[in-house]
Amino acid sequence: MNRRTIFFRIWFGLKEGDILRTVIGSVAAGFSGISKPLFGFFIMTIGVAYYEKDAKQKVGRFSLFFSLVGLFSLFTHILQHYFFGVVYCGMKLAWFEKPENNAGSLTSRIITDTAVVKTIISDRMSVIVQCISSILIATIVSAVVNWRMALVAWAVMPCHFIGGYIQAISAKGFSGKLKLNLNTPETSDFRRIEGEIEFQNVKFNYPLRPEVTVLNNFSLQIEPGLKVALVGPSGAGKSSVIALLLRFYDPREGRILIHGKDIKEYNLRRLRSQIGLVQQEPLLFSSSIRSNIYYGNDKASESEIVEASKKANIHEFISSLPDGYDTVVGEKGCQLSGGQKQRIAIARTLLKKPAILLLDEATSALDGESERVIVSALESLNQKGSREELPSRITQITVAHRLSTVMNSDTIVVMDKGEIVEMGSHSTLVAASQGVYSRLYQLQSFGGN
Ligand SMILES: Nc1ncnc2c1ncn2[C@@H]1O[C@H](COP(=O)(O)OP(=O)(O)OP(=O)(O)O)[C@@H](O)[C@H]1O
Numbered sequence: 001m002n003r004r005t006i007f008f009r010i011w012f013g014l015k016e017g018d019i020l021r022t023v024i025g026s027v028a029a030g031f032s033g034i035s036k037p038l039f040g041f042f043i044m045t046i047g048v049a050y051y052e053k054d055a056k057q058k059v060g061r062f063s064l065f066f067s068l069v070g071l072f073s074l075f076t077h078i079l080q081h082y083f084f085g086v087v088y089c090g091m092k093l094a095w096f097e098k099p100e101n102n103a104g105s106l107t108s109r110i111i112t113d114t115a116v117v118k119t120i121i122s123d124r125m126s127v128i129v130q131c132i133s134s135i136l137i138a139t140i141v142s143a144v145v146n147w148r149m150a151l152v153a154w155a156v157m158p159c160h161f162i163g164g165y166i167q168a169i170s171a172k173g174f175s176g177k178l179k180l181n182l183n184t185p186e187t188s189d190f191r192r193i194e195g196e197i198e199f200q201n202v203k204f205n206y207p208l209r210p211e212v213t214v215l216n217n218f219s220l221q222i223e224p225g226l227k228v229a230l231v232g233p234s235g236a237g238k239s240s241v242i243a244l245l246l247r248f249y250d251p252r253e254g255r256i257l258i259h260g261k262d263i264k265e266y267n268l269r270r271l272r273s274q275i276g277l278v279q280q281e282p283l284l285f286s287s288s289i290r291s292n293i294y295y296g297n298d299k300a301s302e303s304e305i306v307e308a309s310k311k312a313n314i315h316e317f318i319s320s321l322p323d324g325y326d327t328v329v330g331e332k333g334c335q336l337s338g339g340q341k342q343r344i345a346i347a348r349t350l351l352k353k354p355a356i357l358l359l360d361e362a363t364s365a366l367d368g369e370s371e372r373v374i375v376s377a378l379e380s381l382n383q384k385g386s387r388e389e390l391p392s393r394i395t396q397i398t399v400a401h402r403l404s405t406v407m408n409s410d411t412i413v414v415m416d417k418g419e420i421v422e423m424g425s426h427s428t429l430v431a432a433s434q435g436v437y438s439r440l441y442q443l444q445s446f447g448g449n
Pocket residue numbers: 097206208209214232233234235236237238239240241
């Protein structure tokens with residue numbers, strides 16, 4: 001990356017392609033804006049010249065007026081494109097990690113920017129109405145007065161449309177990013193993907209800490225429907241594997257494939273719609289328990305919500321509350337314990353029925369009994385689901401420090417310093433007495449004695 005690119009990224013959050021698009025968009029917008037007064041100017045020139053013998057003075061005044069309008073239009077369009085370019089481009093997760101993009105400044109920006117976006121939208125509407133009415137009036141008036149005037153008026157029309165078209169195309173790029181940081185086009189193909197996952201020689205470091213290699217030549221293949229566990233010491237890179245799968249970040253080298261396709265080629269929304277994530281600190285909204293679970297699948301019925309809650313071992317607790325599923329959980333679920341929050345988050349994810357289920361210390365706050373119930377519910381997902389309920393198998397990746405959580409996984413991947421150091425089933429890994437896993441297991445089971 002050269003210095004110029006770094007400058008644009010750091011100071012403006014822009015890539016060079018965005019700068020180019022901003023310039024093209026602004027010029028096209030200005031061109032489109034200027035063509036409107038030009039259009040009027042032509043009509044006025046011909047109209048005045050037709051009716052007045054000495055029309056030079058009037059034409060001069062008209063042309064000055066319309067040129068000023070044109071310049072103003074160019075200026076506002078440049079501002080508009082600059083706004084979209086600067087504020088909304090290149091917003092990967094790393095962007096949010098910068099100190100200047102903290103929650104406070106983003107909140108204030110959202111409040112002010114919403115008003116600006118609203119203005120831009122109403123501005124757009126007024127331009128559309130203005131264009132249609134000016135075309136209609138100009139055509140009717142000039143055709144009634146003199147058909148030659150109509151011809152001249154129509155002759156400048158293509159400039160107007162071409163300018164507007166280029167402007168629309170260039171602005172579309174920004175609006176695409178504005179939604180979900182997408183550059184891949186959104187397809188209507190939202191069919192379920194099979195959760196076959198492959199990491200191919202992935203090297204990764206966090207953008208704000210480029211000197212630390214977090215994953216080094218990480219390669220792993222996971223068949224659809226398998227339950228894979230990632231274990232290892234703190235800082236080994238387990239959560240980073242999850243973050244890469246969700247495309248919170250992209251690898252520096254190597255590829256990640258889902259269902260045989262590089263995840264960069266998926267539409268981001270589609271990709272994430274197929275993945276369920278439960279983290280150690282689940283995010284709950286300040287609304288009812290029902291709507292927090294319902295968030296996983298807004299088409300779910302009441303009975304499906306209850307079913308998911310039962311599987312997540314939280315139904316009994318919810319039913320014991322005076323307001324049941326209508327109980328409001330408070331800001332970030334502050335009126336619930338850590339374990340209750342985790343179980344609600346698990347119910348939400350089960351309702352989503354994802355192709356890939358990512359559990360990052362998702363049961364760490366639960367007592368042994370609750371965890372056992374949930375883990376067995378998760379284990380039975382692939383066996384219990386009828387074809388209608390679960391169109392295909394769910395691939396699970398579980399990150400856990402407590403080995404009892406993952407000992408029934410099909411494959412346990414032991415990581416250390418960003419690399420895979422051991423891999424196999426619980427029984428094989430325990431049998432390797434000098435192995436990392438075996439040592440961890442001894443420590444957890446017998447306190448190292
Ligand atoms: N957003 C970040 N920016 C910079 N470095 C990070 C970021 N997140 C994690 N790291 C670093 O990346 C390395 C791997 O972290 P990661 O969270 O993947 O490890 P982990 O194995 O999941 O650890 P734990 O078991 O403690 O959760 C650590 O050295 C950590 O300090």
